[in-house]
Amino acid sequence: MNDSFIDLAALRVFLSIAQEHNMSTAGARLGITQSAVSQALRALENQLGTVLVNRSDRPLTLTPAGRLLTERGSTLMDGAVDLRRAVIGVGQGAHPSLRLGLVDSFASTCGAALASQYVQAGTRLSLRTGLSPDLGRGLLSREFDLVISSDGLHEVDNVDRHELLSEGYLVITPRNLAMKIDTVLDLRKLADAQPMIRFNRQSHLGAQIDHVIRRHGIQAGRHLEVDTSDTLTSMVGTGRLGWALTTPMCLLQAEHLAKTVDAHIVGDLVGARSLFLLALKDQHRQVVQHARQAICDLLTGDAIPRLAAIHPGLASLLRLGSAADLPADFP
Numbered sequence: 131m132n133d134s135f136i137d138l139a140a141l142r143v144f145l146s147i148a149q150e151h152n153m154s155t156a157g158a159r160l161g162i163t164q165s166a167v168s169q170a171l172r173a174l175e176n177q178l179g180t181v182l183v184n185r186s187d188r189p190l191t192l193t194p195a196g197r198l199l200t201e202r203g204s205t206l207m208d209g210a211v212d213l214r215r216a217v218i219g220v221g222q223g224a225h226p227s228l229r230l231g232l233v234d235s236f237a238s239t240c241g242a243a244l245a246s247q248y249v250q251a252g253t254r255l256s257l258r259t260g261l262s263p264d265l266g267r268g269l270l271s272r273e274f275d276l277v278i279s280s281d282g283l284h285e286v287d288n289v290d291r292h293e294l295l296s297e298g299y300l301v302i303t304p305r306n307l308a309m310k311i312d313t314v315l316d317l318r319k320l321a322d323a324q325p326m327i328r329f330n331r332q333s334h335l336g337a338q339i340d341h342v343i344r345r346h347g348i349q350a351g352r353h354l355e356v357d358t359s360d361t362l363t364s365m366v367g368t369g370r371l372g373w374a375l376t377t378p379m380c381l382l383q384a385e386h387l388a389k390t391v392d393a394h395i396v397g398d399l400v401g402a403r404s405l406f407l408l409a410l411k412d413q414h415r416q417v418v419q420h421a422r423q424a425i426c427d428l429l430t431g432d433a434i435p436r437l438a439a440i441h442p443g444l445a446s447l448l449r450l451g452s453a454a455d456l457p458a459d460f461p
Contacts, residue, residue, distance in 0.1 A: 137177065138210055141203050143170040144182060148200040151189035227254040228417065231265040231274040235335075235359055236405060238383040239436075240428045247424055262334035266408070275414055276421060281334045282406040292407045292418065294425055297377045298447035299342060299401055301394040304369035311394035314346050325372035326350035327365050330357050335403060339375050342401040359383040366391050377403050378437050378444045385436065393441040426450055 146156040147167065157167040175182050182196035192200060228248060232241050237259040248255045258274075262281040269277045270286065283289045301311050301320070309323070310316055326343075328350075329336035336355070343350055354371060356362050359380040365371045367390030381388060407425070409418050429450060437444040 136203075136206070137174060138207070140170045140174040140177075141199075141207060143167055144174055144196075145200065145203055145207060147171060147183060147190065148192060148196065151191070153190070227256070229256045229273065229275045230258075231268050231277040231279070232257065232259050233262050233265060233279050233405065234259050235280075235377070235379045235383045236278050238359075239379055239385075239433055240425065243428050243432060244421075244424060261332070263332075269408055269410065272410070275409065276417065277408040278405060278425075279334075279408060280338070280403055280405055282404065283408060288411045290409050290411050290413075290418065292422055293451055294405045294407050294422070295379075295429060295451070296402045296404045296449045297379055299339070299375050299377055299396075299399055299403070300381070300444065300447060301373060301396055302363065302366050302376055302381065302391040303373045303394065304366060305390065305392055307373075307392060312397060314348070314396060314398050317346070317396055317399070318348055320373055321348050321350045325353050327362055327372045327374040328352060328355045329362065330355040333357065335377070335380070338401070338403055342375065342399070345401065346399065360387065363387040363391055378447050379405070379433070381440065381444070382433060382437055385440065388440045393444065395441075395443045395447065422451070 143156065143160065143162075143166075146159055147153060150156040150159060153167045153171075154164045157164045160167070171183060178195070178199075180195045181193050182199060184191045184193060230245075230248075237257075241257065241259070245255055245257055258268075260268075262279040265274070265277045265279045266281050266283050268274045269283075269289070278294065282291045282293070284291070301317060303309075303311065303320070303324075309320060311320055321343075329339060331337060331340065354365065356365060359376065360383065362374050362376060363381065363384035364387055366374050367387055381393065407418060407421055429448075434445045434448065437448070
């Protein structure tokens with residue numbers, strides 16, 4: 131038996147025969163003659179030292195060796211195709227495999243579309259979601275290649291950070307609340323009249339919102355804390371538990387519940403949450419640039435129109451990256 135590697139071209143012909151059970155049909159499928167199919171099959175059998183096809187059967191059947199080669203050879207061919215795509219992708223700036231960590235509010239709103247782009251480009255993707263502090267620790271311990279987080283890890287020197295967006299805060303209240311919520315003074319009155327529902331203090335967003343309400347002198351106790359945007363919006367939507375501060379992306383995460391609440395933009399409320407794309411310094415530069423552009427396209431083409439459908443003013447609370455990165459018609 132010849133110990134050389136299996137000829138992938140001949141294997142491709144054999145797998146076509148195994149599917150079609152006919153050499154002429156297999157040749158037509160591959161765009162080659164029946165004679166070329168027969169020669170490739172014979173060469174592969176000579177190389178392996180065994181018969182693969184029962185030629186006397188009509189339609190053709192496989193020998194036990196042929197069935198084994200079909201099963202394992204299909205896996206081999208799939209791997210070869212994946213390898214080709216990966217090599218071409220790397221040459222074009224893509225990455226053959228990527229470990230991506232996403233903060234929950236981004237994962238729920240844009241994660242599927244982003245993942246689809248990578249998978250279709252031939253990237254083997256490992257994706258995990260979670261809270262920003264956990265994602266940051268995962269990046270520093272090299273569990274992730276890229277992270278999208280609300281914590282920019284500004285205290286860490288060996289991290290490259292790129293601001294993807296900045297979003298102001300908004301107020302959500304039960305539907306048809308008989309109060310005007312346009313100013314911080316209105317918000318203070320709301321806090322006196324109804325309890326505030328908060329993101330829990332372990333989350334980065336929860337800590338940021340705490341800072342905002344302290345800065346504006348808003349007195350709000352801690353009678354109820356939650357850990358997800360869905361839960362926060364649902365609690366407000368009951369009409370019995372209180373109001374909340376959130377962000378456009380977090381409200382978009384709870385899009386299916388948005389009709390249960392009213393959204394209010396407080397003009398003089400100062401503060402914003404940013405989302406950052408993070409990578410260890412000098413790592414995956416081309417991948418980072420590709421991801422920045424892909425995310426910008428997703429936000430402008432999908433997330434922002436969906437926000438406008440919830441409330442026409444929500445898109446005005448978002449800014450993408452730096453001003454130089456924004457399309458001319460961005461709000």
